[in-house]
Amino acid sequence: MTIPAFRDQRELPDDDRYFSGLRDDDASRQGWDGPSLPPWPDQQQPQPQYDQARYDQQQYAQPQYGQPYAAPDSHRRGDIVVSSETDPTGWKAGSGVPIRDERPPGESTSGNRLFTVLLFFSGLATSVALWLFNTQAGAISDTATMMIAAGRVTGLIGGYLLFIQLLMMSRVSWLEEWVGSRDLLRWHRWLGTSLLTFVVAHIVFIVYGYALTAGTGVVEQGWTVITTFPEMISATIATGLLVFIALISIRFIRNILNYELWHLIHLSSYAVLLLGYGHQIAAGADMSGRFASVFWPALGCITIAALFWGRIVEPLWLNARHRFSVAEVVGEGANTFSIYIEGKRLDKLPVQAGQFMRWRFLTANGWWQSHPFSLSAAPNPQWLRLTVTIAGGHTRKLATMRPGTPIWAEGPFGTFTAERRTRRRALLIAGGSGIAPIRALLEDMPPDTIVIYRASRPDELVFRTELEDLAEQRDAWVRYIVGGRNDPGPRRLFTPDGLRGLVPDVNRRDVYLCGPPGLVDAAVDTLKQLDVPDSQLHLDPFEF
Structure with missing residues (x-):
């Protein structure tokens, strides 16, 4: 089965050269080729085609640390933003987003x-x-x-x-x-x-x-x-x-x-x-x-x-009707991989972007365990995609699964979906592995959606190319906040002034949150201070 997906992101075109330092010395950097992790899947599949002219026009060049930023490009859809002491918004690199007239809210539960x-x-x-x-x-x-x-x-x-x-x-x-x-x-x-x-x-x-x-x-x-x-x-x-x-x-x-x-x-x-x-x-x-x-x-x-x-x-x-199995396992970045799943009648599967299912991979050492994983791409009739960050022995073994491995699934679960919106615009906040359902949700979100993606290091940013391509297609905006929790940008993010600087109309948006508990708690506290109603907050719990 050929997966028409984004492959190993280390090999994708890097027009902004932001990750060039990470790629210059692959041999010295621990990755999938290291002895502690499984080898990369076959990379001979055809790569997606990119419009080089479009990327050249967007001037994605990032300055080195300590150098001044160029004037922000108003058409830029994805930026790594840092805090600023002089900009009125408190941020550098394209923080301003146009505010349009509000439309009547949608149906609420x-x-x-x-x-x-x-x-x-x-x-x-x-x-x-x-x-x-x-x-x-x-x-x-x-x-x-x-x-x-x-x-x-x-x-x-x-x-x-x-x-x-x-x-x-x-x-x-x-x-x-x-x-x-x-x-x-x-x-x-x-x-x-x-x-x-x-x-x-x-x-x-x-x-x-x-x-x-x-x-x-x-x-x-x-x-x-x-x-x-x-x-x-x-x-x-x-x-x-x-x-x-x-x-x-x-x-x-x-x-x-x-x-x-x-x-x-x-x-x-x-x-x-x-x-x-x-x-x-x-x-x-x-x-x-x-x-x-x-x-x-x-x-x-x-x-x-x-x-x-x-x-x-x-x-x-569910399992008698769809008969799920592993189609392919594809590396996405450091300690992160995607599992592509095939099955029968996937067009009849009642799952939406943002939902999760409980997956039991029927391998010799994992058949007795089931874990909740969200879809990291909107469902389609050909395949489903899960994206997993290695966090222990079970997830590490999942990276070595062979195509054809049968799967037992339960679900779908969750109301972390676009149809639960009550406002015309949306804000999606992700941290760590929480980018998986957020990336899928972006496919169903309206124009002017803003994505804030929090990561500790640049090499932890997964789906960067996909997010920026989706932002172009759907008239959305992606903002990356990269650094340690004590760095100026991350510390400023979940403060009322910091979040309002990135999203001026935050209290008139539905806010979808997925990430580590600390990030979600900090975001919810800040949103409450900004008078975002509880009916506009959408979280992605996995306990059930």
Whole structure:
């Protein structure tokens, strides 16, 4: 299969000679030809044709450090910009962008979110109402009965939150399209903390209330509850699993664990439902009754059906229909490569630029691992492209895959797409490997889109030629911010004055962010200071 793509960027025409110093001594520079990395794929494929005259007219020459810049070219689509103490914008090299009249915003999903929130709280109120309607007047007469009542209410809320948590983990496509992956992730984190809090409160209130009633100690009563009440052993195991999952989800601990191990442990939350549901039915005083006998089984059936559909049916159908396999692995730069994927009926694949899928490459040592990778080019009927930065043993082995390697995929996921725009213009901010979905998104963005690409070194800039060609085709602008985090330009970037200098109308644009957590957090803080509404911020979470 011939991939009509941009090949090894070290071999592409370098009209601005910016990277000439990096290419003069390939033998001394560690790269794909070094002993620690796999060899480059065959470079005998035909190279893309370039209009040399057009590039010559653009005068891409970059001055050496310490030399003055030439007058900025108003038609230049891609510039490495640096901070300036004299320019009114605070930047050198083409920072000014024309501002045009605003058009009415597009469709927003805020109505979907509001409806989903109302539906959630309606279900929550219904679960609490089951206790209220099942409790006679005067039943709460002392501290013991008050503690038991609080234990029953917190138990009902905890049971309801567990079902909702699993429903959000089901990966059914309609739920993500309706709500959005960013909101699902935020709700998942918030509900996880709330679920643990209510389950622990349920245990404390019930044990303490029974201890007051029986006139025994709390520890003794707790042991009595575990050993004599029905289905309490399984409920105790479920609680232990829930606490363990909460602990490994703390960011510090999660960063230490291997991703696959963390993900596998996280999936044990399904066992929490199975182990805890028996306790709810056997010991739950508010689980029976005319309405409760319908509400709880219906909620359980909906959750199990969504899990079965999203985790089993949809992946089976996707892979049986498209039969993905590796077409070619192509080097893109230092420690970065692209995987081209072929398959059947790719024109029917419901994926958009900016979305990600979970990919399981069925090799001898990698079949058991699946990882989320975004498309780095808009989908087309011939191939899909993923771009990977080597970050460990698994990604390093992916660079050595042979054509024809079968792939198991799940998805697509994410609402990091152009159709989620609410304004006429857009700002795309990328850092590191986050350039992959940003580069794909640029193909679907409107004119006057601005791309800000943050990198530590010039040789880390991937897709530079593609970005500038796309900018020419789509009347967009690309700005490269290169240097260490303490250099003047990068330090100025995520300040209100710095970002406004590059993008004067930033608060009237949709902003798409993808990159390391530090970069995304700094960008979001700055955008908030510039009064960019939350509805105009689009992030690319990978957790689901």
